[in-house]
Amino acid sequence: MDRRYFLKSFGAACISLPYTQYGLADQHQTPFLLRAEPGETHLVGPDFPATHVWSFNGQVPGTPIRVSLGERINATLSNHLEDPTTVHWHGIRLPNDMDGVAGLTQAAVKPGEEFEYSFVPPDAGTFWYHSHVNAFEQVGRGLYGPLIIDEPDPPQVDRDLIWMIDDWRLLNDASISEDFGSGHDKSHAGRIGNVPTVNGRFRDVVQVRSGERIRLRLINASNARNFSLTFSDLAPSVIAIDGQAVTPYVATTPIIVGVAGRVDLIIDMTGEPGSRSTVVDSFYRDSFDLTAFVYEKAKPLRTEPADWPIALSPSQLPTPDLDGALTQDVIIQGGAMGGLNRAKLDGQWMDLRDIARQGLVWAINDTVAHKLDIPPLIDVTRGTSVRLIIENRTAFPHPMHLHGHHMLMISIDGKPLSTPRWVDSPLILPKQRVELAFVADNPGKWLFHCHALEHHAAGLGALVNVT
Numbered sequence: 068m069d070r071r072y073f074l075k076s077f078g079a080a081c082i083s084l085p086y087t088q089y090g091l092a093d094q095h096q097t098p099f100l101l102r103a104e105p106g107e108t109h110l111v112g113p114d115f116p117a118t119h120v121w122s123f124n125g126q127v128p129g130t131p132i133r134v135s136l137g138e139r140i141n142a143t144l145s146n147h148l149e150d151p152t153t154v155h156w157h158g159i160r161l162p163n164d165m166d167g168v169a170g171l172t173q174a175a176v177k178p179g180e181e182f183e184y185s186f187v188p189p190d191a192g193t194f195w196y197h198s199h200v201n202a203f204e205q206v207g208r209g210l211y212g213p214l215i216i217d218e219p220d221p222p223q224v225d226r227d228l229i230w231m232i233d234d235w236r237l238l239n240d241a242s243i244s245e246d247f248g249s250g251h252d253k254s255h256a257g258r259i260g261n262v263p264t265v266n267g268r269f270r271d272v273v274q275v276r277s278g279e280r281i282r283l284r285l286i287n288a289s290n291a292r293n294f295s296l297t298f299s300d301l302a303p304s305v306i307a308i309d310g311q312a313v314t315p316y317v318a319t320t321p322i323i324v325g326v327a328g329r330v331d332l333i334i335d336m337t338g339e340p341g342s343r344s345t346v347v348d349s350f351y352r353d354s355f356d357l358t359a360f361v362y363e364k365a366k367p368l369r370t371e372p373a374d375w376p377i378a379l380s381p382s383q384l385p386t387p388d389l390d391g392a393l394t395q396d397v398i399i400q401g402g403a404m405g406g407l408n409r410a411k412l413d414g415q416w417m418d419l420r421d422i423a424r425q426g427l428v429w430a431i432n433d434t435v436a437h438k439l440d441i442p443p444l445i446d447v448t449r450g451t452s453v454r455l456i457i458e459n460r461t462a463f464p465h466p467m468h469l470h471g472h473h474m475l476m477i478s479i480d481g482k483p484l485s486t487p488r489w490v491d492s493p494l495i496l497p498k499q500r501v502e503l504a505f506v507a508d509n510p511g512k513w514l515f516h517c518h519a520l521e522h523h524a525a526g527l528g529a530l531v532n533v534t
């Protein structure tokens with residue numbers, strides 16, 4: 068297999084006309100039905116065979132679930148796969164027994180069985196849902212979809228678009244490479260693929276009208292690929308990160324969308340009719356065109372950009388008490404070139420080479436999380452403010468996802484952020500030291516883990532217990 072085949076062979080010249088418009092039809096029936104089932108989809112375009120995927124409702128991304136803030140989500144997961152599965156509602160502060168982590172918050176749903184999820188999301192914003200059983204394989208095969216909670220007072224735009232970005236490792240016949248969870252992926256950057264898609268399409272484009280204002284919701288559903296996006300001559304304003312409002316700012320540097328992260332943008336389409344604006348990723352050494360906006364030839368919708376306000380209502384999250392907070396160091400160790408020699412497995416110190424024989428290579432505070440019934444890293448009573456000091460002593464970035472809560476990012480490498488921001492999946496770069504804080508106000512045992520899915524499978528996780 069040539070991992071660069073698709074990116075090399077189908078360069079920018081290939082982006083011309085849309086072969087389908089990136090469209091995602093919302094699901095309106097309630098309860099929402101999520102059939103986990105095999106399916107086929109043309110990820111790489113009509114000139115290639117369809118790719119055999121696992122999906123929610125036969126499509127990748129799965130059907131968007133969209134409700135208004137305050138509305139209850141009732142969703143039936145119906146498992147038509149040959150493997151057990153669950154649904155995790157990423158970024159939603161929901162009751163613990165609805166969190167969908169097999170073996171921790173519920174039993175995995177067996178083939179032929181169903182599970183009813185029911186909860187009222189407390190926050191508006193851009194979220195997603197995905198399998199939480201063997202996620203490195205199930206999410207990698209397509210078991211995910213967007214989850215949008217609409218604000219009562221959203222900023223006015225002409226169109227509200229979702230771009231669910233994924234990264235597939237395909238063979239040259241467009242079939243999925245079956246090497247899920249390989250030792251190399253576990254110990255290095257995770258499963259980095261060769262076919263980056265937007266809404267399940269490689270190198271498709273989106274048609275826009277000059278002058279229109281778009282809200283663009285970026286969701287990174289990749290196993291392990293992070294994105295750093297530029298929008299050529301456009302000047303996107305960031306209005307939310309990980310579903311939570313930020314004070315709007317015009318992005319002057321590339322927009323980082325780490326694994327599992329979300330970024331909401333407002334973009335005025337300022338290009339000329341008939342022109343194009345390319346969206347380029349440059350997170351890794353080789354940059355590539357992810358997609359492009361292609362302007363219709365029609366005359367501009369408006370000549371001056373709209374002057375409508377773009378700020379979202381501020382987040383309604385509990386503010387942590389930094390002075391009274393419990394401080395917890397979270398030292399991420401291991402992996403290739405990480406220099407870790409020994410770690411604890413089941414409380415026993417072991418040589419990392421012996422641990423690696425079990426497919427485990429990462430640790431937090433010297434402890435390898437190889438199963439879910441490990442002693443919690445943090446064990447607090449409800450309402451406790453917790454300050455996390457995460458130190459990445461490895462050679463790879465780690466998107467660290469905390470379930471059931473949002474965390475306030477306070478500082479990076481000792482430098483306080485001018486405006487702290489709420490996150491649920493912050494990307495911690497190699498050698499970085501990031502300070503976060505949250506109020507542990509949601510009772511239950513919650514996963515806190517690297518969302519580079521192969522890293523989690525290889526021991527990079529911990530538990531937070533709130534009683």
Ligand SMILES: [Cu+2]
Pocket residue numbers: 464465466517518519522523527
């Ligand atoms: Cu990681």
